[in-house]
Amino acid sequence: MSETPGTSEFPYLHGFSEIEQARLVKQAQIAETTIFHDIDYSGAQRLLEVGSGVGAQTEILLRRFPQLHATCVDLSQAQLQAAGRRLGAMPWLRDRYLLQQADATDLPFGPRSFDAAFLCWVLEHVPSPARVLSEVRRVLSPGSPVYLTEVMNASFLLDPYSPNVWRYWMAFNDFQIESGGDPFIGAKLGNLLLAGGFRDVSTRIKTFHLDNREPARRKAMIGFWQELLLSAADQLLEAGKVGNEVVEGVRREMHQVQNDPDAVFFYSFVQARAIVY
Numbered sequence: 001m002s003e004t005p006g007t008s009e010f011p012y013l014h015g016f017s018e019i020e021q022a023r024l025v026k027q028a029q030i031a032e033t034t035i036f037h038d039i040d041y042s043g044a045q046r047l048l049e050v051g052s053g054v055g056a057q058t059e060i061l062l063r064r065f066p067q068l069h070a071t072c073v074d075l076s077q078a079q080l081q082a083a084g085r086r087l088g089a090m091p092w093l094r095d096r097y098l099l100q101q102a103d104a105t106d107l108p109f110g111p112r113s114f115d116a117a118f119l120c121w122v123l124e125h126v127p128s129p130a131r132v133l134s135e136v137r138r139v140l141s142p143g144s145p146v147y148l149t150e151v152m153n154a155s156f157l158l159d160p161y162s163p164n165v166w167r168y169w170m171a172f173n174d175f176q177i178e179s180g181g182d183p184f185i186g187a188k189l190g191n192l193l194l195a196g197g198f199r200d201v202s203t204r205i206k207t208f209h210l211d212n213r214e215p216a217r218r219k220a221m222i223g224f225w226q227e228l229l230l231s232a233a234d235q236l237l238e239a240g241k242v243g244n245e246v247v248e249g250v251r252r253e254m255h256q257v258q259n260d261p262d263a264v265f266f267y268s269f270v271q272a273r274a275i276v277y
Contacts, residue, residue: 068116225254
């Protein structure tokens with residue numbers, strides 16, 4: 001799904017264009033209800049957001065939990081500047097956040113600096129998720145809750161069957177793996193958190209399953225998913241993972257499915273919660 005990662009050791013699949021920055025905001029809005037349904041930071045005040053990107057999730061966090069102050073770290077100065085413009089246009093958020101350029105594997109904070117952490121669509125991109133979680137744990141106070149939301153790309157289904165979309169999706173995942181990321185990391189969050197010394201680890205499967213019960217939402221999601229897929233097209237073409245005929249096939253097939261009266265869209269991801277002791 002992709003927010004901006006917090007380490008510089010690999011290429012970012014989706015790039016940093018203004019179009020991509022707008023897509024991240026749309027993504028946060030589309031997924032807000034599903035992502036935040038079970039998140040509770042009511043007892044926290046000092047939140048660390050890792051891989052905060054353009055601040056799309058930051059705005060939601062601060063709106064839903066008015067007692068929070070968020071320290072937002074990201075490696076990309078361009079994304080942080082976009083976040084500053086976006087959040088700065090919301091005067092009700094003034095003095096409630098700090099944007100800081102930092103590598104998630106070497107956070108510039110001392111122990112017990114925060115009492116909560118939030119990571120969303122970040123670990124899928126980093127080559128050393130265990131190092132990121134170790135740093136997150138280091139800077140949290142005992143009893144701090146951590147919520148992680150991550151992809152599980154093996155779950156994606158689009159019906160009617162669309163062969164170019166499927167070929168592109170396999171190339172998309174292959175490229176992410178070869179770049180040091182993990183498009184299936186959601187299923188591994190429990191193991192990563194336990195190995196990292198976190199306690200009370202739990203996971204929930206979150207699903208977008210859209211069919212004739214919600215045709216308008218289904219159409220909007222398929223349209224958004226086309227944007228998500230094609231945001232990586234330039235990199236996949238340059239790497240020789242797909243040809244122009246596959247990219248054009250994706251556009252054609254997504255349009256056809258979006259307007260199919262019996263289309264089905266299915267995608268699951270994983271959200272984990274853990275506590276620092």
